[in-house]
Amino acid sequence: MSNLRFQALNTSINRSQIKVDDSTLRSSLFAKHVFNTQAMRQHLTKDAFLAIEEAKEKNSKISRSTADHIATAMKEWALKHQVTHYTHWFQPLTGATAEKHDAFFETTSEGYAIEKFDGSQLVQQEPDASSFPSGGIRNTFEARGYTAWDPTSPAFIYGTTLCIPTVFVAYTGEALDYKTPLLRALQAVDASAVAVCKYFDKNVRKVNASLGWEQEYFLIDKALVASRPDLMLTGRTLLGHAAAKGQQLDDHYFGTIPNRAMAYMRDLENECMLLGIPVKTRHNEVAPNQFELAPIFEEANLAVDHNSLLMDVMQKVADRHHLKVLLHEKPFAGVNGSGKHNNWSLATDTGVNLLSPGKTPMSNLQFLTFFINTIKAVKEYEELLRASVASASNDHRLGANEAPPAIVSIFIGNQLSKVLNELETVSKGKLSPEEKTDLKLNVVGKIPEILLDNTDRNRTSPFAFTGNKFEFRAVGSSANCASPMTVLNTIVAKQLQVFKLEVDTLIDEKGMKKDDAIFNVLREYIKQSKTILFEGNGYSDEWKKEAKKRKLSNNIATPEALKVKVSQPVLELFEELGVMNSVESKARYEIDVEEYVMKVQIESRVLGDIARNHIIPIAVSYQNRLIKNVTGLKTIYGASYKTYAEEALTLIESISHHIASINAMVRDMTNARKKANVISDISKKAQMYCHDVKPYLEDIRYHCDKLELLVDDELWPLTKYRELLFFS
Ligand code: ADP
Ligand code: MG
Numbered sequence: 001m002s003n004l005r006f007q008a009l010n011t012s013i014n015r016s017q018i019k020v021d022d023s024t025l026r027s028s029l030f031a032k033h034v035f036n037t038q039a040m041r042q043h044l045t046k047d048a049f050l051a052i053e054e055a056k057e058k059n060s061k062i063s064r065s066t067a068d069h070i071a072t073a074m075k076e077w078a079l080k081h082q083v084t085h086y087t088h089w090f091q092p093l094t095g096a097t098a099e100k101h102d103a104f105f106e107t108t109s110e111g112y113a114i115e116k117f118d119g120s121q122l123v124q125q126e127p128d129a130s131s132f133p134s135g136g137i138r139n140t141f142e143a144r145g146y147t148a149w150d151p152t153s154p155a156f157i158y159g160t161t162l163c164i165p166t167v168f169v170a171y172t173g174e175a176l177d178y179k180t181p182l183l184r185a186l187q188a189v190d191a192s193a194v195a196v197c198k199y200f201d202k203n204v205r206k207v208n209a210s211l212g213w214e215q216e217y218f219l220i221d222k223a224l225v226a227s228r229p230d231l232m233l234t235g236r237t238l239l240g241h242a243a244a245k246g247q248q249l250d251d252h253y254f255g256t257i258p259n260r261a262m263a264y265m266r267d268l269e270n271e272c273m274l275l276g277i278p279v280k281t282r283h284n285e286v287a288p289n290q291f292e293l294a295p296i297f298e299e300a301n302l303a304v305d306h307n308s309l310l311m312d313v314m315q316k317v318a319d320r321h322h323l324k325v326l327l328h329e330k331p332f333a334g335v336n337g338s339g340k341h342n343n344w345s346l347a348t349d350t351g352v353n354l355l356s357p358g359k360t361p362m363s364n365l366q367f368l369t370f371f372i373n374t375i376k377a378v379k380e381y382e383e384l385l386r387a388s389v390a391s392a393s394n395d396h397r398l399g400a401n402e403a404p405p406a407i408v409s410i411f412i413g414n415q416l417s418k419v420l421n422e423l424e425t426v427s428k429g430k431l432s433p434e435e436k437t438d439l440k441l442n443v444v445g446k447i448p449e450i451l452l453d454n455t456d457r458n459r460t461s462p463f464a465f466t467g468n469k470f471e472f473r474a475v476g477s478s479a480n481c482a483s484p485m486t487v488l489n490t491i492v493a494k495q496l497q498v499f500k501l502e503v504d505t506l507i508d509e510k511g512m513k514k515d516d517a518i519f520n521v522l523r524e525y526i527k528q529s530k531t532i533l534f535e536g537n538g539y540s541d542e543w544k545k546e547a548k549k550r551k552l553s554n555n556i557a558t559p560e561a562l563k564v565k566v567s568q569p570v571l572e573l574f575e576e577l578g579v580m581n582s583v584e585s586k587a588r589y590e591i592d593v594e595e596y597v598m599k600v601q602i603e604s605r606v607l608g609d610i611a612r613n614h615i616i617p618i619a620v621s622y623q624n625r626l627i628k629n630v631t632g633l634k635t636i637y638g639a640s641y642k643t644y645a646e647e648a649l650t651l652i653e654s655i656s657h658h659i660a661s662i663n664a665m666v667r668d669m670t671n672a673r674k675k676a677n678v679i680s681d682i683s684k685k686a687q688m689y690c691h692d693v694k695p696y697l698e699d700i701r702y703h704c705d706k707l708e709l710l711v712d713d714e715l716w717p718l719t720k721y722r723e724l725l726f727f728s
Pocket of ligand 1: 210212213214294295298343346353469471499565
């Protein structure tokens with residue numbers, strides 16, 4: 001057996017069980033390392049506390065002297081927890097989180113040392129950010145980037161560092177991160193939703209978007225991962241024949257959690273508790289060694305921060321357990337990949353979930369208003385929503401009969417479909433008193449009891465209503481949730497604005513009563529949104545045909561999917577709602593496309609290298625062994641050797657065929673890359689990588705995987721699927 005594989009298997013087998021001390025009650029650990037409202041009440045003066053609360057609610061500015069006070073209090077609190085450094089924690093467009101630590105430690109002019117942290121250090125920093133992707137923004141404006149404190153997400157202690165969540169923007173104001181547009185989108189949806197809420201309740205002052213993500217992941221022994229250059233460099237296996245047993249027995253899903261995974265999960269959950277990430281659910285997923293973790297939902301900005309932080313914590317904790325977390329959307333062929341469902345809703349400061357049916361016809365009309373407007377928003381911008389989850393890695397998952405297709409549609413269930421059908425027949429103009437009574441008693445009034453048995457969930461739908469929230473299931477496991485959340489909240493914000501305008505027009509110009517106007521507008525929306533509603537099997541081929549008839553987009557590959565981001569209506573949408581100006585939108589498009597190119601390029605190089613330098617040499621040496629065998633048989637049996645050498649001869653021929661094919665394809669793939677690399681138009685380049693380079697990955701893999709079945713297991717250089725995918 002090859003050295004690397006042999007050593008890896010040996011190390012992984014000898015792992016001792018790691019004991020986790022989690023005897024402390026979870027609730028007593030919760031948010032101990034977070035400078036949250038409770039900690040702030042304890043450590044801040046009343047004025048400073050109120051200043052932060054006001055900043056959170058109204059985006060008001062915090063004065064320099066208040067910031068100084070807050071910084072000092074934060075420092076004192078952190079020092080009690082043995083913290084030595086602080087950092088502005090942000091989410092640049094690389095997808096990972098970024099941090100640059102500075103010590104509190106400083107020397108004075110008198111020559112002694114102190115621990116110092118003041119308001120200016122809290123509020124703003126200038127990291128040397130020239131190496132983060134900016135899509136040309138920084139070059140164009142020759143501006144530096146700076147980070148600025150986001151008081152809506154509390155500071156936290158990670159290891160021995162005080163982390164201050166921040167936005168990352170260019171000096172000219174353009175966003176260079178995920179958080180800035182998200183915050184702007186959340187403000188937009190807040191404003192639009194509050195305005196619409198006023199039809200139903202004058203007391204509503206604020207509407208928060210909520211997000212509950214469900215994170216899927218694979219856990220693989222670290223030594224085994226290290227033995228696979230493809231996993232190390234691309235996060236997925238670029239080759240490897242399926243194990244005889246995969247997920248066909250359905251014996252992993254919701255099964256007993258393996259001991260080793262359980263120890264990891266308990267340790268991870270402890271860390272999450274300290275960081276205030278309210279994780280609640282854990283279970284095995286469909287594929288072997290695949291698991292899921294889900295928290296209690298939170299305000300969307302905080303939830304996004306928590307998910308970004310979690311992805312980092314997951315790796316750090318895994319390291320202690322000699323494990324590696326794979327967040328790639330499709331690390332293994334032939335078994336399910338990983339997603340990250342985004343459960344989303346809107347809630348008022350008066351405690352009402354706007355997507356939860358209420359107890360009275362009036363609150364149900366409010367529910368229907370938000371429900372139907374969300375549907376309409378998705379209908380109008382389905383292609384943009386698809387683009388928000390587009391990435392090279394997610395392309396492997398969407399449409400692969402394990403995750404929703406690349407076509408966005410909405411599932412609402414039987415009962416709500418009926419409600420919409422009835423609402424569609426509401427009279428035009430003013431409603432008669434009888435019709436109103438009927439609506440109240442038989443349609444709107446019936447919703448609560450209906451939803452209790454709204455259990456026919458459709459797992460194949462990318463965007464499903466699940467009783468009190470929508471669940472966007474096309475998000476990839478490695479994605480930053482900010483991207484889909486920015487789009488979803490923006491399009492709903494826009495839609496609610498349009499709705500308000502239309503209702504007000506009917507009231508002001510047609511003299512309609514408020515209820516009549518709302519029913520009238522909703523009726524039209526139901527009619528206009530029909531094509532996005534789909535209750536059937538989203539995995540089926542019939543749906544693809546049907547969706548085409550309905551003129552829904554079906555952008556299978558990322559380069560196609562991303563284009564809509566720079567279409568005129570989308571540029572205008574983001575601009576109008578103050579979420580991104582066209583420079584920011586275009587920059588992001590460029591970054592996304594470039595990332596796609598680089599991902600495929602890296603995979604292509606890695607596979608070329610593995611195929612040429614690992615697989616072929618081994619195949620050749622096994623082939624030589626067979627040739628020697630045939631020559632030996634010839635010596636013994638003379639002319640009749642063929643009777644005995646039949647098997648070896650066939651093998652030699654097959655191996656020769658696969659080797660020749662691999663060689664030719666690696667050469668052609670390299671040439672295709674060279675051709676694409678000289679193209680300066682990034683969109684064109686991405687198309688070339690998608691259509692001219694990427695197909696080779698599958699074709700080369702096919703031959704390598706065939707060789708895996710032919711070559712002596714002892715010689716095979718790469719750790720096999722059956723070894724990677726099952727804990728010992
Ligand atoms: P599943 O999709 O696996 O059946 P659940 O129905 O249990 O899962 O819920 C999944 C996620 O939805 C959880 O993380 C939960 O916190 C979240 N969730 C529940 N209510 C809301 C809400 N109003 N807004 C956002 N997320 C929510
Ligand atoms: Mg779910």
